[in-house]
Amino acid sequence: MENYPLPAQTLVEQMSAQALADPARAVAFQGAPGANSHLAAMSWRADSLPLPCFSFEDALDAVKEGRADQAIIPIENSLHGRVADMHFLLPESGLSIVAEYFLPIHHCLMTANGGAPIATAISHVQALGQCRKYLRAHDIRPVVYADTAAAAALVAETRETGAAAIAPALAAELYGLTIAARDIEDSHDNMTRFVILAREARLPQPDVATMTTFLFEVKNIPAALYKAMGGFATNGVNMTKLESYQRGASFSATEFYADIEGMPGDPAVDRALDELRFHTKWLRLLGSYPQARTRAPA
Structure with a gap:
C-alpha cells in the first residue's frame, strides 16, 4: 500500500476490501485506480470488482492465491508495441489465458495547478511513448513513473508547479485534477490488447473463432x-x-x-x-x- 501515492491509497483500500469480500467477481489489474487496466476490467466484465495491484507479478499472485478469480494484463499496444513481458511472467505463474480484450486508449494531460505552464509530464513509459509527438511539439519533458493513474495521484499529492500527468480522464476525476488537454495520443485509433488469466484453462466452444x-x-x-x-x-x-x-x-x-x-x-x-x-x-x-x-x- 505504501507504494502508492497518498491520494490513491484510500481508493486502493476501498477497492481491495470490496474485491476480497467477493473473490469470484474480483479481477486483478496492475496500477492505481483510474489506470487503463482499471477501465479494461470494468469494460470487459460489467459485474467485476477491480482489484488494484502495484505490479504485474502482484496481479498474477492475486489469482494464484485465490484472492481474485482473474487478472487482466495489457500485452501489446498498437502504437508502442509490447507492454508486459508475459513470456517471462506467465509461465512462472502457472495461469492460463482464457480471453482477450481490446480497449481504445485515449490519454489526457492533467495538472493540479490550473493554467500554469506545463514543463514536465509524468506517466508510464508506454503512455509517454504513445504521446511523444504531442510532448515534443509542446516542449514538455517526459518523466517515467510506475503507471498512469499513480502518476496522476502523485501530481495531486505534490501539486508541483509545472508538473502534469498523462493518464485516462477517469484519473483526473478520481484525484481532483484539471484536464489541460484531451486525446493527446499520437494516433486516435490507439488500441491496447489485454489478456485475461485464470487458474484453470477454459477451452472455447468448437464453433467459435x-x-x-x-x-x-x-x-x-x-x-x-x-x-x-x-x-x-x-x-x-x-x-x-x-x-x-x-x-x-x-x-x-x-x-x-x-x-x-x-x-x-x-x-x-x-x-x-x-x-x-x-x-x-x-x-x-x-x-x-x-x-x-x-x-x-x-
Missing part, C-alpha cells in the same frame, strides 16, 4: 526457425504474432512467443504443433480462447 498462445525454443541449428514454422504454412494455420526474446545471458538460443488462429483439437493445428515440437527444444501452450476481434482480412 479462437486464438492459441504458446512459447517455444528453437534448436541451435541452421534454419531452425524456418523448419519450426513450416508446419503452419503447409497446414494453412494463420500465425498472427511471433516475437523473439532471450532468456539469460548466454545468447545461445532464442525463445519465441506466438499467437495462432485455431486451437488444439483442430486437425490442422494439431499437425502444425506436432511438427513444431519435432523442430524445437520445448513447447509450452499458454491458453486457447475466443477471438475478441476477427483476424480475418477485410
Whole structure:
C-alpha cells in the first residue's frame, strides 16, 4: 500500500476490501485506480470488482492465491508495441489465458495547478511513448513513473508547479485534477490488447473463432526457425504474432512467443504443433480462447 501515492491509497483500500469480500467477481489489474487496466476490467466484465495491484507479478499472485478469480494484463499496444513481458511472467505463474480484450486508449494531460505552464509530464513509459509527438511539439519533458493513474495521484499529492500527468480522464476525476488537454495520443485509433488469466484453462466452444498462445525454443541449428514454422504454412494455420526474446545471458538460443488462429483439437493445428515440437527444444501452450476481434482480412 505504501507504494502508492497518498491520494490513491484510500481508493486502493476501498477497492481491495470490496474485491476480497467477493473473490469470484474480483479481477486483478496492475496500477492505481483510474489506470487503463482499471477501465479494461470494468469494460470487459460489467459485474467485476477491480482489484488494484502495484505490479504485474502482484496481479498474477492475486489469482494464484485465490484472492481474485482473474487478472487482466495489457500485452501489446498498437502504437508502442509490447507492454508486459508475459513470456517471462506467465509461465512462472502457472495461469492460463482464457480471453482477450481490446480497449481504445485515449490519454489526457492533467495538472493540479490550473493554467500554469506545463514543463514536465509524468506517466508510464508506454503512455509517454504513445504521446511523444504531442510532448515534443509542446516542449514538455517526459518523466517515467510506475503507471498512469499513480502518476496522476502523485501530481495531486505534490501539486508541483509545472508538473502534469498523462493518464485516462477517469484519473483526473478520481484525484481532483484539471484536464489541460484531451486525446493527446499520437494516433486516435490507439488500441491496447489485454489478456485475461485464470487458474484453470477454459477451452472455447468448437464453433467459435479462437486464438492459441504458446512459447517455444528453437534448436541451435541452421534454419531452425524456418523448419519450426513450416508446419503452419503447409497446414494453412494463420500465425498472427511471433516475437523473439532471450532468456539469460548466454545468447545461445532464442525463445519465441506466438499467437495462432485455431486451437488444439483442430486437425490442422494439431499437425502444425506436432511438427513444431519435432523442430524445437520445448513447447509450452499458454491458453486457447475466443477471438475478441476477427483476424480475418477485410
